[in-house]
Amino acid sequence: MAAPVATKAAWKLQEIVAHSSSVSAVVLGKSSGRLLATGGEDCRVNLWSVNKPNCVMSLTGHTTPVESVRFNASEDLIVAGSQSGSLRVWDMEAAKILRTLMGHKANVTSLDFHPYGEYIASGSMDTNIKLWDIRRKGCVFRYKGHSEAVRCLRFSPDGKWVASSADDSTIKLWDLAAGKMISEFTAHRGPVNIVEFHPNEYLLASGSSDRTIRFWDLEKFQMVSCIEGETSAVRSILFNLDGCCLYSSSQDSLHVYGWEPERCFDVVPVGWGKVADMAICNNQLIGVSFSLTITTSYVVDLNKVKKSGCAVQGPIQDKPSSQVPSLGSSIRRNYERPVTSCTKPQRVKQNSESERRSPSSEDDRDERESTAEIQNPEDYKEIFQPKSAISRTPPRNSEPFPAPLEDEPVIAKESVKPSPSTDIATPLPNRGNPDQLQRPPVLTSTPIKAEPTVIPATRNEPIGLKAADFLPAVKNQNQVEVVDEEAMSQIHKGHDTMCVVLTSRYKNLDTVRAVWSTGDIKTSVDSAVAINDLSVVVDLLNIINQKASLWKLDMCTSVLPQIEKLLLSKYESYVQTGCSSLKMILQRFLPLITESLAAPPSVGVDISREERLMKCKMCYKQLRALSSMVKNKAGQSGRHGSAFRELHLLMAGLE
Structure with missing residues (x-):
C-alpha cells in the first residue's frame, strides 16, 4: 500500500496586481472566505474571487484614495x-x-x-x-x-x-x-x-x-x-x-x-x-x-x-493543566x-x-456618477446569481483550496488588470x-x-463639517453639499487673506507668550487685551481656565469687560470660553467681593485693604452690568442655555 503523499501546511495561493497605483486597503468576506475586496490610491474598489486571476467588478465614485x-x-x-x-x-x-x-x-x-x-x-x-x-x-x-x-x-x-x-x-x-x-x-x-x-x-x-x-x-x-x-x-x-x-x-x-x-x-x-x-x-x-x-x-x-x-x-x-478549562466548556x-x-x-x-x-442634492448626484463596472461576467454570475428570493446569494465554491506537495514549488497565479472604465x-x-x-x-x-x-x-447633530461650512451662504438652500473640486477652488480664493490673518494672530500670540514667560500673568492678560484681538484673549483664557490658582482679583478687573464681548459673540467657542471664565470668577471671588463691600469702614489707614476694596467695587459694577445679559440668555434652550442658567444662579449673591 502506497504511503500517503505529504502536503504543505501553509502555502502562497495567488499574487495579483490589484490596482494601477498603490493598494491602501484589503478585506476578505468572512462568511465565504472566497471574496476579496481591495481599495487603492486610484480611488477605486476592486472585487476579486480568491484564487482567480480576473477582477470581477470595479467600483468607482470616490474622488480620494480609499x-x-x-x-x-x-x-x-x-x-x-x-x-x-x-x-x-x-x-x-x-x-x-x-x-x-x-x-x-x-x-x-x-x-x-x-x-x-x-x-x-x-x-x-x-x-x-x-x-x-x-x-x-x-x-x-x-x-x-x-x-x-x-x-x-x-x-x-x-x-x-x-x-x-x-x-x-x-x-x-x-x-x-x-x-x-x-x-x-x-x-x-x-x-x-x-x-x-x-x-x-x-x-x-x-x-x-x-x-x-x-x-x-x-x-x-x-x-x-x-x-x-x-x-x-x-x-x-x-x-x-x-x-x-x-x-x-x-x-x-x-x-x-x-x-x-x-x-x-x-x-x-x-x-x-x-x-x-x-x-x-x-x-x-x-x-x-x-x-x-x-x-x-x-x-x-x-x-x-x-x-x-x-x-x-x-x-x-504554559500554566499547570489543572488551570486549563475543559475544551468546549463555556x-x-x-x-x-x-x-x-x-x-x-x-x-x-x-x-x-x-x-x-x-432628491436633487449633491449626494444623489454622486450616486449617479458612481458606477459598478462588471469586469468578468462569468465570475459575476457564478458569485452573485441568486438561486431564489429566500437565498439571495448562493454558497461560494465549497471545495477547499488544493494544497501543493511538500517538495513542489508554488507558482503564484498572475492577475489580469481591470480595464480602466469599460462598461x-x-x-x-x-x-x-x-x-x-x-x-x-x-x-x-x-x-x-x-x-x-x-x-x-x-x-441628531450636524454630521460633521462640510466644504460648504467654509464658504459664504448660498441663496439656494437646497444646495447643501459642494463637490471637492469646486469647494477647493472657492477656498483657495481666500487663501492669501487667511494666511495674513493667521500670520498676524501668530505674532500677537508670540507677544503675549514673551510676557507670559516672565511669570506675570496679570501683565500677560493686559497685553492680550491691549492687542485688541478677541481671538488672542480667548486663547489665553482657555489656558488660564484650566488652573484656578492662576486667577487673582486684580486680573478680574481686566477680564470682565472682555467677558461681556465674548458672551455677545456670534462664535460658539467664544461664548463657551466667556461662560467658563465668568463661572470661575463667580465661584472664587464673589464671596470676597460681597463680604468686602458689606464690611464696616476701617479705622485708620490700611492701603492694601483700600486697594482691595476698590478692586471689589470695580468687579461688582462689571458683574452687575453682566447680570441682566445672563438673565436674558438663561431662557435659551440647549447647552448654552444651561450654562447661562447656572451663571444666573451663581450671580444671585449680587442682589
Missing part, C-alpha cells in the same frame, strides 16, 4: 471609506451604487456592518464614530470619546454593542440602544489596531502596536489574560469558528493562542509578511497582505494546526442572537441633516425582497432616552 473597505454578513453589500471622510455603499448583486454618506471631517479608517440590520459603523481620524442607517442615508448616532484616530470597529454577535479601538491606546464598548459608553479598557501601551468578539462567549480580544494581545471579560469588564509573545505590532487576529482558539498573523508566521491561561498552542511558518485580513473557510485559513500595487493571498491548512492541548515552547509559558455567558424574521421593519425616526436633503452590458439578476433581511430589534425603534453615565453619544 482608506477602508468592509463586506456585510451576506456579502452582497460592500462599503468603502475615503481620505475625504465620505462613505459609499454598493449593491454587488445589482451592480450599482446604493448610498453615499457624507459627514466625517477626516480619513475614514474603520468600518463594520451590523450583523442583522442595514446599519454601518464608521470610525475616522477625526476621532468620531458614526452609526448610519443605509436605508435612509441618515446618521443615527455619533459617539465621541476617543482622542485619536479610530482604527477598528466591531459589532457584537448579538448586534447590541459596538467595540472601538484607537491610536489613543484605549478600547471602548458602546451600547447601541442607550447611546453611551458602557466600559473602557486602558491596559494597552500603544495604538490598538484590531478588536474581535468571541463568536459565542462574552469575550473580546484586542491586538496592539505594543506587541501584546489582550483578552477582556465582557461580563465583569476586566482583563482575562495578556499574551506578550508577539515580535511585531499586532494588526490582524481572528477567533476560530467554534471559539476554541485565537489566530494571530505574526510577521511571517501564524500563532495559535489560548487565553485561560494564556498559552501558545502552535506556530506555523507562512512567510506572508504583514497580513491585512484573515478569514476561515473549509477548515482553511486565508490571509491576505499587500505591498505597493500587489496583493498576495496565502492558505494555512487548519487540519495541520494544533488548536488545543500542550503549548509549544516559546515566550509564553465559563461565560453566551450571546443571545435575535430570531430571524421577514416582517417589515419599523421606520426609524431621523432628524439628521442628510435626511432633509432634496460591459450584462443581464443583471432580479433582486430578492429586501424586507426579508433581519433588522436588529434594538435599532428599529426610537432609542432609549437614558442619561449617560460615562461618555454620552451626541445624537
Whole structure:
C-alpha cells in the first residue's frame, strides 16, 4: 500500500496586481472566505474571487484614495471609506451604487456592518464614530470619546454593542440602544489596531502596536489574560469558528493562542509578511497582505494546526493543566442572537441633516456618477446569481483550496488588470425582497432616552463639517453639499487673506507668550487685551481656565469687560470660553467681593485693604452690568442655555 503523499501546511495561493497605483486597503468576506475586496490610491474598489486571476467588478465614485473597505454578513453589500471622510455603499448583486454618506471631517479608517440590520459603523481620524442607517442615508448616532484616530470597529454577535479601538491606546464598548459608553479598557501601551468578539462567549480580544494581545471579560469588564509573545505590532487576529482558539498573523508566521491561561498552542511558518485580513473557510485559513500595487493571498491548512492541548515552547509559558478549562466548556455567558424574521421593519425616526436633503442634492448626484463596472461576467454570475428570493446569494465554491506537495514549488497565479472604465452590458439578476433581511430589534425603534453615565453619544447633530461650512451662504438652500473640486477652488480664493490673518494672530500670540514667560500673568492678560484681538484673549483664557490658582482679583478687573464681548459673540467657542471664565470668577471671588463691600469702614489707614476694596467695587459694577445679559440668555434652550442658567444662579449673591 502506497504511503500517503505529504502536503504543505501553509502555502502562497495567488499574487495579483490589484490596482494601477498603490493598494491602501484589503478585506476578505468572512462568511465565504472566497471574496476579496481591495481599495487603492486610484480611488477605486476592486472585487476579486480568491484564487482567480480576473477582477470581477470595479467600483468607482470616490474622488480620494480609499482608506477602508468592509463586506456585510451576506456579502452582497460592500462599503468603502475615503481620505475625504465620505462613505459609499454598493449593491454587488445589482451592480450599482446604493448610498453615499457624507459627514466625517477626516480619513475614514474603520468600518463594520451590523450583523442583522442595514446599519454601518464608521470610525475616522477625526476621532468620531458614526452609526448610519443605509436605508435612509441618515446618521443615527455619533459617539465621541476617543482622542485619536479610530482604527477598528466591531459589532457584537448579538448586534447590541459596538467595540472601538484607537491610536489613543484605549478600547471602548458602546451600547447601541442607550447611546453611551458602557466600559473602557486602558491596559494597552500603544495604538490598538484590531478588536474581535468571541463568536459565542462574552469575550473580546484586542491586538496592539505594543506587541501584546489582550483578552477582556465582557461580563465583569476586566482583563482575562495578556499574551506578550508577539515580535511585531499586532494588526490582524481572528477567533476560530467554534471559539476554541485565537489566530494571530505574526510577521511571517501564524500563532495559535489560548487565553485561560494564556498559552501558545502552535506556530506555523507562512512567510506572508504583514497580513491585512484573515478569514476561515473549509477548515482553511486565508490571509491576505499587500505591498505597493500587489496583493498576495496565502492558505494555512487548519487540519495541520494544533488548536488545543500542550503549548509549544516559546515566550509564553504554559500554566499547570489543572488551570486549563475543559475544551468546549463555556465559563461565560453566551450571546443571545435575535430570531430571524421577514416582517417589515419599523421606520426609524431621523432628524439628521442628510435626511432633509432634496432628491436633487449633491449626494444623489454622486450616486449617479458612481458606477459598478462588471469586469468578468462569468465570475459575476457564478458569485452573485441568486438561486431564489429566500437565498439571495448562493454558497461560494465549497471545495477547499488544493494544497501543493511538500517538495513542489508554488507558482503564484498572475492577475489580469481591470480595464480602466469599460462598461460591459450584462443581464443583471432580479433582486430578492429586501424586507426579508433581519433588522436588529434594538435599532428599529426610537432609542432609549437614558442619561449617560460615562461618555454620552451626541445624537441628531450636524454630521460633521462640510466644504460648504467654509464658504459664504448660498441663496439656494437646497444646495447643501459642494463637490471637492469646486469647494477647493472657492477656498483657495481666500487663501492669501487667511494666511495674513493667521500670520498676524501668530505674532500677537508670540507677544503675549514673551510676557507670559516672565511669570506675570496679570501683565500677560493686559497685553492680550491691549492687542485688541478677541481671538488672542480667548486663547489665553482657555489656558488660564484650566488652573484656578492662576486667577487673582486684580486680573478680574481686566477680564470682565472682555467677558461681556465674548458672551455677545456670534462664535460658539467664544461664548463657551466667556461662560467658563465668568463661572470661575463667580465661584472664587464673589464671596470676597460681597463680604468686602458689606464690611464696616476701617479705622485708620490700611492701603492694601483700600486697594482691595476698590478692586471689589470695580468687579461688582462689571458683574452687575453682566447680570441682566445672563438673565436674558438663561431662557435659551440647549447647552448654552444651561450654562447661562447656572451663571444666573451663581450671580444671585449680587442682589
